[in-house]
Amino acid sequence: MEPVLEETVNTKLTSRQTKPLSSVPFDFLDKKDVVENAIERIDLEKESLVHSKDQYGISSYVEKTLDLPEGIILNTFRYKPTISDNDVVRWKGFVTEIKKKTFISKLFDIDAKGTYEIGQLPIEKIDRDDLSLLKIGATFYLSVGYFYNTNGQVQKKMILKFQRLVSWSVEETDEAADRATYLAKNISGETLEWK
């Protein structure tokens, strides 16, 4: 078995300077002229690369014709990892108390099942994005370990990310309540009374 060099999708695309699509307001993306100005135009090539060789696998890429507007090819079509790690310890935490500069939490090791630990973490380590999520009972993920940047440099650091879950709709809440009622009614066992 010999090592086979990884073939990146990028090598198959014609690389020309492109205007980043991120500079385009989202609302106008359905307008053909804006799309044409925003992404790369090359010789009427409509073949793009999508990974669909393996029905659900993620490592195989094959060419497939997409119904993109005439003359447009994607400026990039590849997975672009920016953070990478493989040597970290991970916890799932629940906020139990909020102090002035820190918060206390119960921390459960994600990879090693067992009891929880109590941790005190600095509020300044929370992303500005996540500050509004800091509440008693909030769930967060904490990782400590070695991280690689895109240049391959290794850094020891901590990642703290609060859980964002779209709230349940009224209908979903009702469904869950109905289900809980059903389960409560069907729990078998004797009724115990305090004397």
Next chain:
Amino acid sequence: MTTEPVQYTIALVTIGSFNPVIISPAWLQGKGALGKQETESANIDIIHRELTQFSLSWSTCRVTPERFELICDSISYFEPMRDLFQSIFKVLRETPVNAIGINHVIVFDLGNATKFDQFGKFLATMDIWDETISHSKLKTIEILEQPRKDNLPGYRNIKLEGISNAKAKYGISISINDHFEVKSVSDMLDVISKNWQSSFDQTKLITTSLWNQFLKRQ
């Protein structure tokens, strides 16, 4: 040689019928699934009726009319990626879906050419080709588990291939496609909730068993 992975990528892939153009970072922020900064720093490749692709610093989202996927190669963000997936489909709860894959790609480095060659011979008998072709080499091998050990509808596909990159010169990529057939979004979300951790546990069992058997034969 190390039996610890040098790279671990996870992808949540669902097959169904999607409208790529509506899924964007701004839309996700509007639904409360992403923060403001994450949204503003998202790198958008394309938002189009045939294809949407954008990357956050920790995940990439790619949607075609038939396929939706979230990919993440930072272990620290595997859980947030699952949460994002669940949030998206809590909003798109009427979307027709028929399959979900919790796909793991794990890369190990065998360290040197000798070990790499030995691993190839451990996986498959190559001398059966000697009579007909010269210099036969194993490139990939795929193993299918169907029906699944847990009897859930679906299968598990394991693919091993040799790779060479900056992290693993003599690398082995093990792709485990933990595939479940589902009938609806709520069915799919239920499958993820119930099988997320066991998918990781089973993947770890598979790779550990493979390495242990290989090391025993050294």
